[in-house]
Amino acid sequence: MKITKLTLYRVPPRWMFLKIETDEGITGWGEPVIEGRARTVEAAVNELSDYLIGQDPLRINDLWQVMYRGGFYRGGPILMSAIAGIDQALWDIKGKALGVPVYELLGGRVRDKMKMYSWVGGDRPADVIDGILTLREIGIHTFKMNGTEELGVIDTAQAVDAAVARIAQIREAFGNSIEFGIDFHGRVSAPMAKVLLRELEPHRPLFVEEPVLAEQAEYYPRLADATSIPLAAGERMYSRFDFKRVFHGGGIAIVQPDLSHAGGITECVKIAAMAEAYDVALAPHCPLGPIALAACLQVDFVSHNAVLQEQSMGIHYNKGAELFDYVINREDFQITDGYFAPLPKPGLGVIVDEERVIAASQSAPDWRNPLWRHPDGSVAEW
Numbered sequence: 093m094k095i096t097k098l099t100l101y102r103v104p105p106r107w108m109f110l111k112i113e114t115d116e117g118i119t120g121w122g123e124p125v126i127e128g129r130a131r132t133v134e135a136a137v138n139e140l141s142d143y144l145i146g147q148d149p150l151r152i153n154d155l156w157q158v159m160y161r162g163g164f165y166r167g168g169p170i171l172m173s174a175i176a177g178i179d180q181a182l183w184d185i186k187g188k189a190l191g192v193p194v195y196e197l198l199g200g201r202v203r204d205k206m207k208m209y210s211w212v213g214g215d216r217p218a219d220v221i222d223g224i225l226t227l228r229e230i231g232i233h234t235f236k237m238n239g240t241e242e243l244g245v246i247d248t249a250q251a252v253d254a255a256v257a258r259i260a261q262i263r264e265a266f267g268n269s270i271e272f273g274i275d276f277h278g279r280v281s282a283p284m285a286k287v288l289l290r291e292l293e294p295h296r297p298l299f300v301e302e303p304v305l306a307e308q309a310e311y312y313p314r315l316a317d318a319t320s321i322p323l324a325a326g327e328r329m330y331s332r333f334d335f336k337r338v339f340h341g342g343g344i345a346i347v348q349p350d351l352s353h354a355g356g357i358t359e360c361v362k363i364a365a366m367a368e369a370y371d372v373a374l375a376p377h378c379p380l381g382p383i384a385l386a387a388c389l390q391v392d393f394v395s396h397n398a399v400l401q402e403q404s405m406g407i408h409y410n411k412g413a414e415l416f417d418y419v420i421n422r423e424d425f426q427i428t429d430g431y432f433a434p435l436p437k438p439g440l441g442v443i444v445d446e447e448r449v450i451a452a453s454q455s456a457p458d459w460r461n462p463l464w465r466h467p468d469g470s471v472a473e474w
C-alpha cells in the first residue's frame with residue numbers, strides 16, 4: 093500500500109481534519125491542529141507530506157521517526173501537532189486495512205468502559221450550577237471548570253476570596269454527589285498557586301490543572317508537597333522528552349498529553365507507559381474534535397493508568413459546530429452513566445461525514461484565544 097494524497101480541511105469551530113488517501117482505496121483521518129494556529133500547522137503538515145507520498149502507510153513507527161528526526165529540528169506545538177494528526181490518520185488506515193479497532197493493534201483493551209468528564213462554563217456560580225444540573229440529566233457527574241479569571245503575579249485577598257467562594261458554592265450545592273477538577277489554565281503565578289491551593293483544599297477538588305505554566309514545572313514538586321490536591325498538567329508538553337522532565341522532577345499526579353499535540357497515538361501510548369512507571373495517572377487533554385477524541389479513547393482503552401477522558405461537548409469554544417456534527421456513527425459515542433464504550437469500528441472508530449466537512453471548510457473561522465490584560469494594561473495569561 094502507498095500513500096497517494098493528503099488533504100486538509102479547516103472547519104468550525106477551530107479544528108482541522110486531515111484525510112490521507114492510499115492507492116488501495118483505504119483512507120485515514122486525523123486531527124492535526126493547535127488551537128489558534130491552525131494555518132501554521134497546516135503549513136507544517138504540507139511540508140511533512142514530502143516524506144509521506146509514495147510511502148507504505150502501515151510502517152507507522154518508521155514514518156513517525158522520519159517526521160520527528162528527519163528534519164533535524166523537532167518538538168514544540170506546531171511540529172508535534174502536525175505529526176500527531178498524521179499519526180492518527182496512519183493508525184486509522186492500519187486499523188481499517190486489518191479490519192480491527194486501533195486498541196486491538198495495541199494489544200487489546202484493559203477496561204470495558206472509560207470514564208469521561210465535561211467542561212462546565214460560566215463565571216458566576218449560578219451559571220456553573222445550572223450547567224452541572226443540565227449535564228447530570230444525561231448521566232455526567234464529573235466536571236471541570238476554570239479556577240479563576242486573570243490573576244496578578246501577586247494579587248489581592250479579594251481576588252483569592254472571589255475564586256474560592258465560587259468553588260465553595262458549587263461544592264455546597266452538590267455535596268459529594270459530583271466530582272470536579274479545577275483548571276488554573278496557567279493563569280496563576282507560583283506564589284499565588286500556593287495560596288489558592290491551600291484555600292481550595294477544604295473543597296476537595298479532584299485535581300487542579302496547570303497550577304502553574306509548564307515552563308515553571310520546577311514548582312510542581314514544591315506545590316505538591318504543600319497540598320493534598322492532586323496536581324495535573326501536560327496539555328502544553330509535546331513529547332516523551334518534555335514529559336520526562338516532569339516525571340523526573342515529580343509533583344504531578346495526572347498527566348494530560350493531548351493526542352493532537354503530543355505526536356499522536358504512537359507517542360502518547362509511550363507517555364502513558366512512562367507515567368505508569370511513575371505511578372502517575374493519565375487523563376488525555378481533548379477540547380478538540382471527534383477524531384482527536386477517538387484517538388484519545390484508543391489510548392485510554394489500552395492504558396491501565398487512564399482515569400478520565402476530557403471531551404468538548406458544549407464547551408464554550410465550540411461556536412459554529414458541536415463535537416459530533418461531522419460524525420456519521422454518533423451512536424458509537426453514546427455516553428452511559430458517565431462512561432464511553434470502546435469504539436467498535438475498525439481504525440480510529442469514527443466515520444467522518446466528509447460532505448459536511450467539505451461544506452463547512454468553505455467558511456472556517458480563524459479562531460484566536462482572547463487577549464487579556466491586567467488592570468494596569470500589561471498582558472495577562474489567558
Ligand SMILES: [Mg+2]
Nearest residue numbers: 275277301327
Ligand atoms: Mg487546561
